[in-house]
Amino acid sequence: MDRPFIEELQTTALFVLHSAVIKMASAVADRAIGAIVGSAVADAAAQPLHWVYDLQKLKGILAQDSNPEFRSESANPFYRRKMGEQSCYGDQAYVLLENLSTCGGLNVEDLKQRTMKFFGPGSEYDTPINDPYRDKTGPRPQLPIEGPWRQSSCETDCQIDGVAKLAPVVAFYAGKPDMLEKVEQAVRVTQNSDECVAETLAAARFLEHFILNGPDPRALDAVLNQLNDPKRKQPQDLDKAVVGHIHQCFQTLEVCQVHSRQRCTES
Numbered sequence: 001m002d003r004p005f006i007e008e009l010q011t012t013a014l015f016v017l018h019s020a021v022i023k024m025a026s027a028v029a030d031r032a033i034g035a036i037v038g039s040a041v042a043d044a045a046a047q048p049l050h051w052v053y054d055l056q057k058l059k060g061i062l063a064q065d066s067n068p069e070f071r072s073e074s075a076n077p078f079y080r081r082k083m084g085e086q087s088c089y090g091d092q093a094y095v096l097l098e099n100l101s102t103c104g105g106l107n108v109e110d111l112k113q114r115t116m117k118f119f120g121p122g123s124e125y126d127t128p129i130n131d132p133y134r135d136k137t138g139p140r141p142q143l144p145i146e147g148p149w150r151q152s153s154c155e156t157d158c159q160i161d162g163v164a165k166l167a168p169v170v171a172f173y174a175g176k177p178d179m180l181e182k183v184e185q186a187v188r189v190t191q192n193s194d195e196c197v198a199e200t201l202a203a204a205r206f207l208e209h210f211i212l213n214g215p216d217p218r219a220l221d222a223v224l225n226q227l228n229d230p231k232r233k234q235p236q237d238l239d240k241a242v243v244g245h246i247h248q249c250f251q252t253l254e255v256c257q258v259h260s261r262q263r264c265t266e267s
Contacts, residue, residue, distance in 0.1 A: 009036070009037055009040055012097060012098075012101055013033045013036040013037055013097070013168075013171075027214065028174070028175075028211060028212060031210065031211045031212075031214060032171040032172075032174055032211050033171070035167045035170065035171045035207060035210075035211055036093075036097065036167050036168050036171050038167075039090075039093055039164075039167035039168075040086065040090055040093065040094070043086050043087055043089055043090030043093070043164070044070070044083075044084050044085065044086055044090060045069035045070050046069065046087075047074075047076070047081060047083075047085065047086065047087045047090070048068075048070070048071040048072075048073070048074040048075060048076060048083060049061065049068055049071060049075055049076065050076050050078075050079075050087050051076060051077060051078050052075055052076065052077060053077075054077075057075070061075055070083055070084065071083065074144075076144055077143060077144055078143055078144050078145070078149055079143075079144050079145050079146075079147065079148060079149035080144050080145070080146050080147070081147070081148060085148075087148075087149075088119075088125075088148060088149055088150055088151050088161075089151075089160070089161060089164035089165060090164075091118065091119075091148070092115075092161060092164070092165040092190070093164065093165040093166075093167060093168055095111070095114050095115055095118050095119075096111065096165055096168045096169060096186060097168040098114060099111045099114055100168055100169065100172050105172065105182075106169060106172075106173075106182045106185060106186055108185055108186075108189060111186065111189050112189055115189060115190065119150055124147060124148060125147075125148050125150040127145070127147060128141075129141045129145050129149075130148075130149065130150040132152045156193055157190075157191050157193055157196065158191070158193050158195045158196040158199070159191075159196075161190065161191060161196075162187040162191050162196050162197070162199070162200035162203075163199065163200050163203040165186075166183055166186070166187075166200060166203060166204055166207065167207065169182055169183055169186050169204075170183060170204050170207045170208050170211065171207075171211060174207075174208045174211040174212055175208070175211075175212055177233070179204065179208060180201050180204060180205070180233050180234035181233075181234055183200060183201060183204045184197050184200075184201060184234060187200050194236065194237065194238060195238055197236060198236040198237075198238035198239060198241070198242050199242060199245075201234060201236060202223065202227065202239075202242045202246065205223045205226055205227070206219060206223050209222055209223060220246075220250065223246075224243060224246065227239050227240075227242060227243050228243065
C-alpha cells in the first residue's frame with residue numbers, strides 16, 4: 001500500500017473522528033483511528049490471496065512465502081487488482097468512512113447514494129460479470145477477471161460484508177449509547193438480513209470493547225455477558241444462536257492451537 005494513501009486515510013480518519021473524540025481519552029482515540037486504518041491496511045494486505053478456497057493451493061503459496069501480506073503476484077482465483085488496492089469489502093468500508101466524514105455521522109440516505117455511485121452504473125465495478133441480472137445460463141465467465149469483484153448483497157445475503165466494513169462506524173460511535181443502532185442501520189443498507197445483522201452487531205461489540213479498553217483477555221466474557229443480558233442494547237432474536245456460534249468458533253480455535261503445539265513438539 002502506497003504511503004501517501006495511508007497518510008490520506010489517516011487524515012480522513014482523524015477528520016471523521018474529530019467530533020467524536022473531543023470527550024475521549026487520547027489512548028481511546030488512537031485505538032479508534034487504529035481500527036479504521038488497520039482495517040484498510042489488513043484488507044489491502046490480504047487482497048492478493050482473497051477467496052483462495054483451495055487449501056492445498058494456499059498451503060503451497062504459504063510454503064513458498066510464510067509472510068504473504070501484500071503479495072506482489074495475485075493468486076486470487078476470482079479477480080485481480082493491483083497490490084495495495086482494496087477488496088470489495090475494503091471499498092465498502094471506505095464509502096462508509098466518507099459518509100461519516102461528510103455528514104458528521106451516519107446518514108443512511110447519503111450512504112445509499114454514495115454506495116450506488118461507487119459500485120453502480122458507470123463505476124469501475126460496472127462490468128458484465130458484476131451485473132446481477134446477467135444471464136446465468138450462458139457460458140461461464142473466464143476467471144479471474146481483471147478489476148474488482150462486486151458482491152451481490154440482497155435481502156437474504158449473509159456474507160461477511162457487514163463485519164468487514166464496520167470499523168469506521170464503530171470507531172465513530174464507540175462508547176455512545178446508539179452505537180449498535182447505527183451499525184444496524186449501516187448494515188441494512190446493503191444486507192437487510194436479520195442473521196447478518198445479529199452476527200455483525202456481535203462483532204461490533206467486540207471491536208467497541210477493544211477500542212474502549214485496549215487489550216483485554218476478558219473481552220470474550222464481556223461480550224458474551226452483553227449478549228446474554230435480558231436488558232442488552234439493540235437485542236436481536238438470533239442473539240442466542242450467535243452466542244452458540246461464538247462458543248463453537250473458540251472451541252475450534254482451541255483444538256487448532258493444541259494440534260499446532262503438538263506438531264511443534266514433534267518437530
